[in-house]
Amino acid sequence: MDHYEPVNDPGVVFCIGHHEPNRSLKLTADHVIRAHESNYDMLTVPITTTHFHSRVLSLLSSHLSGLQLPSLDPLGTRATSQNTLPLIIPPLTKLDSNLTPNEATSQLVGVTSSWIDLCSPDPLIADLSRQVFMLEVAYAAFCGIGYLLIPGPKLHHGGIHSEGIVYYARAVQDALNLGPYIQFNIWLRMVDNPEMEVDNMGDLGPFARQEFLQAEPTGSTKTDPFGTWDAWDLIRKTCKYHSRLVVALSMPKQLPALCVQSRWHSEPVHQLTIDASSFLKNPKGYPVLSKAHQAFIARLMRLRTRPWIILCNVGPIPGLEDTEEAEGAQSQLSSSDYPSLKASKKHHDPTPHLSYIRNLQERQPPRTPIERFGTGYQDYLQAPLQPLTVNLESITYEVFEKDPIKYEWYERAITKALQDWSDQKKPTSHPDGKVILAVVGAGRGPLVTRALKASAAAGVAIDLWAVEKNQNAFVLLQRHNEDIWDGKVSLVQSDMRSWKGPRVPSRGSRDEPQGSVDETQGGGPDSSLTSRTFDYTHVDIVVSELLGSFADNELSPECLDGINDLIHPEHGISIPASYSAHMTPISAPKLHSDIAHQSISNPAAPETPYVVMLHAIDFLSTAESTGTTETLNHHSSSRSSGGTSTPTPATEFPIPFVQTAWTFSHPNRNISPPSRTSSTVSNAHNVRRTRLSFPTQNRGVCHGIAGYFETVLYGDVELSTNPVTMDAKSATMISWFPIYFPLKTPLNVPDNGEVVITMYRQTDDRKVWYEWMVEVYALERTATAAAWVASPATTGARSGSPGTDASGAKSSNQASFRRVRVGMSELHSSIKDGCLM
Numbered sequence: 001m002d003h004y005e006p007v008n009d010p011g012v013v014f015c016i017g018h019h020e021p022n023r024s025l026k027l028t029a030d031h032v033i034r035a036h037e038s039n040y041d042m043l044t045v046p047i048t049t050t051h052f053h054s055r056v057l058s059l060l061s062s063h064l065s066g067l068q069l070p071s072l073d074p075l076g077t078r079a080t081s082q083n084t085l086p087l088i089i090p091p092l093t094k095l096d097s098n099l100t101p102n103e104a105t106s107q108l109v110g111v112t113s114s115w116i117d118l119c120s121p122d123p124l125i126a127d128l129s130r131q132v133f134m135l136e137v138a139y140a141a142f143c144g145i146g147y148l149l150i151p152g153p154k155l156h157h158g159g160i161h162s163e164g165i166v167y168y169a170r171a172v173q174d175a176l177n178l179g180p181y182i183q184f185n186i187w188l189r190m191v192d193n194p195e196m197e198v199d200n201m202g203d204l205g206p207f208a209r210q211e212f213l214q215a216e217p218t219g220s221t222k223t224d225p226f227g228t229w230d231a232w233d234l235i236r237k238t239c240k241y242h243s244r245l246v247v248a249l250s251m252p253k254q255l256p257a258l259c260v261q262s263r264w265h266s267e268p269v270h271q272l273t274i275d276a277s278s279f280l281k282n283p284k285g286y287p288v289l290s291k292a293h294q295a296f297i298a299r300l301m302r303l304r305t306r307p308w309i310i311l312c313n314v315g316p317i318p319g320l321e322d323t324e325e326a327e328g329a330q331s332q333l334s335s336s337d338y339p340s341l342k343a344s345k346k347h348h349d350p351t352p353h354l355s356y357i358r359n360l361q362e363r364q365p366p367r368t369p370i371e372r373f374g375t376g377y378q379d380y381l382q383a384p385l386q387p388l389t390v391n392l393e394s395i396t397y398e399v400f401e402k403d404p405i406k407y408e409w410y411e412r413a414i415t416k417a418l419q420d421w422s423d424q425k426k427p428t429s430h431p432d433g434k435v436i437l438a439v440v441g442a443g444r445g446p447l448v449t450r451a452l453k454a455s456a457a458a459g460v461a462i463d464l465w466a467v468e469k470n471q472n473a474f475v476l477l478q479r480h481n482e483d484i485w486d487g488k489v490s491l492v493q494s495d496m497r498s499w500k501g502p503r504v505p506s507r508g509s510r511d512e513p514q515g516s517v518d519e520t521q522g523g524g525p526d527s528s529l530t531s532r533t534f535d536y537t538h539v540d541i542v543v544s545e546l547l548g549s550f551a552d553n554e555l556s557p558e559c560l561d562g563i564n565d566l567i568h569p570e571h572g573i574s575i576p577a578s579y580s581a582h583m584t585p586i587s588a589p590k591l592h593s594d595i596a597h598q599s600i601s602n603p604a605a606p607e608t609p610y611v612v613m614l615h616a617i618d619f620l621s622t623a624e625s626t627g628t629t630e631t632l633n634h635h636s637s638s639r640s641s642g643g644t645s646t647p648t649p650a651t652e653f654p655i656p657f658v659q660t661a662w663t664f665s666h667p668n669r670n671i672s673p674p675s676r677t678s679s680t681v682s683n684a685h686n687v688r689r690t691r692l693s694f695p696t697q698n699r700g701v702c703h704g705i706a707g708y709f710e711t712v713l714y715g716d717v718e719l720s721t722n723p724v725t726m727d728a729k730s731a732t733m734i735s736w737f738p739i740y741f742p743l744k745t746p747l748n749v750p751d752n753g754e755v756v757i758t759m760y761r762q763t764d765d766r767k768v769w770y771e772w773m774v775e776v777y778a779l780e781r782t783a784t785a786a787a788w789v790a791s792p793a794t795t796g797a798r799s800g801s802p803g804t805d806a807s808g809a810k811s812s813n814q815a816s817f818r819r820v821r822v823g824m825s826e827l828h829s830s831i832k833d834g835c836l837m
C-alpha cells in the first residue's frame with residue numbers, strides 16, 4: 001500500500017497570455033496592468049525590433065555580394081576557410097530592442113526572432129542565426145526575462161529534411177548556459193507538415209546558398225505525425241533533459257491522431273499556443289474550440305504543471321495597442337465573424353477568444369477521486385513503503401483508511417467467503433463451530449471492523465483474531481477492542497511469522513464462557529484467570545492487506561508464507577486468494593529527468609523502483625487502434641485523467657497493452673518442507689522471472705516500465721490498479737499508485753517495433769529485490785518466409801501481443817518479419833535498496 005497525504009482540490013485556474021507577433025510597443029508596468037484589467041495574465045514581447053532585422057539583412061546582403069561561389073576543395077569538403085568566412089554581427093544598439101528592464105519584465109514572455117534559421121545547411125546562415133539568437137538570449141537574460149519562447153527548428157531545406165536539428169540543439173545548449181535563470185520554451189507544431197513551414201519575407205532560410213542545398217529530395221514531403229516530436233527529442237537529449245528546457249506547443253485547427261496527442265501530453269508542455277485561426281465560429285459568430293480541442297486542453301490541464309495558454313493573433317488588448325495595429329490584427333477576422341460594434345454595442349466583447357478560454361476554465365470537468373486525493377503527487381517519485389521493517393505512523397494508516405473502495409470490497413469478499421463456508425457446510429477449526437478468522441497485519445483495525453460486519457451480514461459466527469507487529473498501532477487495536485468491538489477480538493502483538501496460531505478452549509472446557517484475550521508475542525489467552533485450558537488450532541480464513549504497487553513488493557508472499565501452516569490444510573482460505581504483477585513499457589521524460597538529476601548525488605537512483613502517480617507518460621505499446629479525433633469528439637464526457645484511468649476505445653486514451661508478469665496464491669500448498677541441513681528457511685519458491693514482448697506502433701523513447709497489480713480477494717471480488725481493468729474491477733480505488741522501474745539510459749523505439757522486458761523477483765533469503773532489463777527490436781520485412789521469423793518472447797504472458805498471430809509471428813499480407821535488436825539496456829538491480837525480510 002502506498003503512502004501520500006491528500007490535499008484539498010484547489011480547482012483549475014488557467015494562466016492566459018497574449019501574443020502579438022508584431023508588437024512594437026515599449027512595454028511598461030502600465031501596459032501590464034492594462035492587460036490584467038482585460039483578464040490576461042501575461043504578454044509576450046519580441047526581444048529585438050524590425051530595425052535589428054533590417055540591419056542583419058543588410059549585413060548579409062553586402063557580405064554575400066563580396067563572396068565567391070562556395071566550391072569543394074580537393075578533399076571534397078565545402079567546410080573550407082573561404083566558404084566559412086564568418087560574418088560578425090555587431091552588438092545590439094538602442095534601436096535594436098524595445099525591451100528595457102523594469103517592473104513589468106517578470107510578467108513578460110520574451111520571443112526570439114522567427115526569421116533566423118539555426119538549422120540551415122549553409123554554415124554562413126546557420127552561424128548568423130546563432131549569433132542573432134545568442135545576442136537576443138543574452139539581452140533577455142540581462143533584462144531579467146524569465147521565459148523565452150523560441151521558434152522551433154526549420155525542418156525542410158529544399159531536398160534536405162530534418163538534417164540541421166543538431167545545430168539548433170547545440171545552440172539551445174549554449175543558450176541554457178547564457179541565460180541561467182531563463183526557462184526556454186521551444187515552440188513546436190504538433191506534427192511536421194511541410195506545407196505549414198512557409199518562409200516569410202526577410203527570413204534567413206531562403207538565403208542559404210544553392211551549393212549547400214541538396215538537389216535530390218532525401219526526405220518525405222508528406223506530413224510526419226511524429227516529425228516535430230522527433231526534433232524535440234533530439235534537442236532535449238542534446239541538452240541532457242535540462243529542467244529549464246520545455247515545450248511551447250502550437251495547437252493546430254485540425255488536431256492530430258490520439259497517439260500524437262498522447263505523446264505531447266507526456267512531454268513538458270509549459271505553454272500551449274492557440275492561434276485565432278484554430279478557433280471555429282459558433283452560430284452567433286463567436287470564436288469557440290472544437291470538442292477535441294477542449295478535451296486536449298482539459299487533459300493537459302490535469303497535469304502537475306499546467307501549461308499557460310497563449311492566444312495568438314486574436315486582436316489587440318483594449319487600450320494597449322495603437323489603433324492602427326489593432327485594426328491590422330482585427331482585420332484577420334472577417335467582418336461577418338463578430339456582431340458589428342454599431343449593431344450591438346451593448347454585447348460587444350473586445351476579447352472574445354479570451355472570454356471563451358476563461359469560460360472553458362469554468363467548465364473544466366471535475367477531478368476524479370484519485371486526482372483529488374493525489375493532488376500534488378502527480379509524477380512525484382516516492383520510495384515504496386517497507387511496512388515489514390518500518391513501523392507506520394498513525395497518519396499513514398489514516399490515509400489508507402480513506403479509500404472508498406478497498407475496505408468495502410474486503411467486506412464483500414469476507415461476507416461471500418463466510419456465506420460459502422456455511423452453505424458448503426465446511427467444518428470449522430473452533431470447537432464451538434465458529435469460523436476462525438484472523439486479520440494479519442491489522443494496522444489500526446479497519447479490516448477487523450469489516451470482518452465483524454461481514455459476520456453479521458452473512459449470519460455466520462466467527463472467532464476473530466487480529467495480529468499486528470507494530471507495537472504502536474497495537475495500542476489502538478486494544479483501545480478499539482474495548483470501545484468498538486466489545487472485546488470480541490483476540491489481539492496478538494507479534495510478527496505473523498512467529499505467531500503460533502489461535503488458541504481455543506480445549507474440547508473438555510468449551511462450555512466455559514470465552515472473554516476477550518490479549519496475547520503478546522508467543523503467548524496465549526491468559527488461562528491463569530480462568531479454569532479453562534486451551535489448544536492451538538488452525539485458522540479457517542486469513543485476511544491480509546500487505547500488497548504494494550507491484551503486488552508482491554511489500555513482501556506479502558514472505559509474510560503469508562509465515563502463517564501458511566496455520567491455515568487449515570483442507571478448508572482454509574486466504575483473502576486475498578491471489579495477486580499478480582503487471583507491466584508495460586512507457587515513455588516518461590519527466591521521471592527520467594528527475595531521476596537523472598537525483599543520480600548525481602545518489603548513484604542508486606536509477607536502480608530503484610519508485611511509487612508514482614503516473615501522469616505525464618505515454619504508453620509505448622497500445623492496442624492496435626489508437627482512435628481518432630472523431631472518437632474523442634463523441635466521447636469527450638467519459639474521461640478521466642492521466643495513465644491511471646481505464647482507457648476504452650470510447651475515451652481519449654489509446655489502450656495500453658499491459659501484461660501479467662507473475663502471480664502468487666495463498667495458501668501455498670507447494671512450499672517445500674524446511675531443509676534438514678540448514679536452519680534458515682529457503683525463500684526460493686518466491687523467486688519469479690518473466691520475459692515479455694510488447695509490440696510498439698509508433699516510434700518513441702522508452703524511459704522505463706510502469707508496474708501495476710491485480711488481486712483476487714475472493715471469488716469475483718477483485719481489486720486492480722491495472723489501467724486496462726481497474727474501472728471494471730475497483731473503479732475509484734485510491735490506495736495505490738503504480739510503480740515505476742526506470743532505465744538509466746533511455747532507449748529509442750522504432751515505428752512498428754518491439755520492446756522486450758526481462759524482469760526478475762530475486763531473493764537471498766534475507767531480502768527481496770527486482771532486476772530488470774529492456775531490449776528493443778525493429779521488425780524488418782523479409783522477402784521470403786525462409787528467413788528467421790519473429791517469435792516474441794512471451795514466457796509467463798497471459799495474453800498474446802496485439803498484432804501477433806497465434807505462433808507469435810508478426811504477419812501481414814503473407815509478409816514475414818525478422819527481429820533485429822536495435823537497443824538494449826543494462827541489467828538494472830535494486831539489490832542495494834532491497835526489501836528486508
Ligand SMILES: C[S@@+](CC[C@H](N)C(=O)[O-])C[C@H]1O[C@@H](n2cnc3c(N)ncnc32)[C@H](O)[C@@H]1O
Nearest residue numbers: 001387388441442443468469470495496545559
Ligand atoms: C498496509 S498495512 C494494512 C493495515 C490494515 N490492515 C489496513 O488495511 O488498513 C499492513 C500492516 O501489516 C503490518 N505487518 C506487515 N508485516 C507484518 C508481519 N510480518 N507481521 C505482522 N504485521 C505485519 C504492518 O505493520 C501494517 O500495519
